[in-house]
Amino acid sequence: MLELVIALFLVALNGVFALSELAIVSARRPRLKAMAEQGRSGANTALALMEDSGRFLSTVQIGITLVGILAGAFSGAALGDRLTQIFLDRGMPEGAAEPLGYGLVIGIITYLSIVIGELVPKQLALRNPEGIACAVAPLMRVLSKVAAPAVWLLNASTRLIFGLFGPASDSDTTVTEEEIKMLVVEAESAGVIEEEERRMISGVLRLGDRPVRGLMTPRTDVDWIDLADGEETIRTLLIETPHSRLPVTEGTSDNVIGVVQSRELLASLLTGQPLDVRAHLQQAPVIPDTLYALDALAVLRDSAVPVALVHDEYGHFEGIVTPADALEAIVGAFRSDSEAPEPDATRRDDGSWLLAGSMPVDEMAEILSVTLPENRSYHTVGGLVISEIQHLPNTGEHVNALGWRFEVVDLDGRRIDKVLAIPLNQRAGATVAPT
Template sequence: MAVTIEILIIILLIILNGLFSMAEFALVSARRIRLQQMLDRGEKGADIALSLSEDPNTFLSTIQIGITLVGILAGAFGGAAIAKELEGTFTVIPEIAPYAGIISLFVVVLIITYFTLVFGEIIPKRIGLVYPEQIAVKAAGSIVIISRIFGPINKMASLTTDAVLWLFNSHAPQDPVVTEEDITSLLEEGTQAGVFNEAEQELVQSAFKFGDREVTTLMAPRPDVVFLDLEDSFEENKEKILTSGHTRYPVCRGGLDSVIGVVSVRDLWSQMTAGEKPDLTLLIQEALVIPEHITALRLLELFRTATTPLAVIMDEYGSVAGIITLHDLLEAIVGDLSTVDEPDEEPGIIEREDGSWFIDGMLPAEELRLLLELEILPGENEGVYRTAAGFVMSELGKIPIPGDHFVLNGIRFEVADMDKRRIDKIIVSKIRHRGDENPDEKTDNHTTS
């Protein structure tokens, strides 16, 4: 009878240990956003679980008190009656009869440890990890009741924990509950699991990058801007329209820095087909003029109320730095879009057969850094440059000529082509052989031709 009672008590203690372990892992693993969703749906216990997740000291102390008490009780019972009953099995073997008591106790402890480990720890914790929110909601009420029963001990344990953490300067981090990196990681996991497809993942990641980018990394820079000049004849302006193939143009008087507005080719065509004499001054729309340091996301908001989907970007000196369209912003999110009004553009990055890259000078510096898997480019955070061409020119320290090159962190950068004084194309290659260049060359040690 005593053996049966002892077995039942040990089974009960293992179950209690399992429940505490499962509740602990569930509350630690539960995501607050899902608990909030459950609360919004009115699920019972979600509010308690959410409050516990915001104050981990309360439930961790309570659960550890429960697990410790279970361990003490298990040690107090310890299967002594079971070991005594089992001792007779070993006494019939003469070789081990003198040690029958010790062996029987060891066997009982081994069996109890095994079942505690499997059914009191591993299985409950696995269940808590698989269904964290559901279990957290169901266990939260019981944890609160137990914490009130052991209130003084719980409070003392929490204060002691805080004091020790303070001594070791281990304060709770003040990071946001959900970060951009968290969402990116969830997207990657979801894509691998088949919940999202790769296109959806790339779209969301592009949207995150889009919000941080300045308009100057997306604009058509000043040398590439095609504009219509009111001081030129209509035939001259018509030739610009025919050769460039855009749908909208900045209209200036005497030069690009004297921007008056924007003209749509569609409006000009309508004017001509109606039999009227072409007159750009009658078709000019107000231009959206913006500073060069605003973000692409801010510009997107401005376009919602603008009269034309083309913005003129001004630098701090009042000169035109470039132009940008709503189409440019859309491409920054969804990728390259072929349109009837724009000729096909060469890709910014072309990987060659030998493993090197043929890079457009106007490639944003951020994309160059990501391509090369570098943490930071020299001078990038200081705003010294915005493009790959600007980076190369900054490192060379001069207006280069084709063939000029330098080595940075085992990567060789060579100027392949120039467009007047602007770097047009760059060849980037990783140094693989000692004979090419010194791959360990310092960042400020450049080789130029």
């Protein structure tokens, strides 16, 4: 009987080691940090064990190996003897009693070791790694102190063997952008950072992937002066524009020759001087629309004029970008004195979203939780709709894509102003063809 109790105890001990190992290895560091800040006991110890994972894993390995040896050498042999004796007492021949007795003991102990010693504790550990890590960490720390000399020997031997294979490759330690994004989402759900901070970090990371076309003010919205404009037209523009820098074109609208500050033109008008736009011209950097926003920001930083003129591959003037556009891509739209900004996306009670046609498509992908095709040629929600529908749509037309139905609800001229996005699983029987 005592042998049976010892065997079960060893199996359970194996389970404790398996549980502790998986819980501490798979616990998320930001969540443990948050628990430590909330005063949860064991959280700091678990973090310390994670920091020194080599020593912790060696301790667990020593524990599991010792338990296995003890279970086999002591209780296995003793239980095998006991069971063989029982079969002999019942008149079984010795040649059959011994293999049967030992075979049964090996089978039962193997079964219990796998189920109670490994599978159940590991499943348990995966369900709540941080909570279990906090609970087992103090015991594991005591054990790792007791086992320190043996652990040192194991670590030194492991390092020696790894040393024979040369230095570790960099790829193992490189953190990918995707991992950073996941970490930031986890940090937010663990309460380590605020939602607003998470949004800004995602916005900064997006700047490196987003072409400047996705955040520029398009040419249709730009207030600019043509050198051929009469004084009256320029006066009206200066009175009406809320912007302090205006691009200046000469000849064609694609030939932007620089920018002027509206303040300087107003000053010369107020002092009674003749309106000479060319005299106030400043050179602004010209950038291609495919340049990444991060690189555009570097161009603006090095430029004396904080406006970049965006041109496409054919040399057409496409729009302008200023540091304010980059900041807006990170923190969202600003309220100006003249008008409250309309949000790019508004969620409606039925789960659909009303989206601005000019909304950057990667921001849309984030709020709708969809993955955009790698080789896409569009940058805005309106561009997505046109690319899917394959023509300039009219109000009321729709197309199904990315698991959503996109319906054009408002046009501004030929420009798509508002799009209604409805999840397709909400509309039974939706089709994939434009109307």
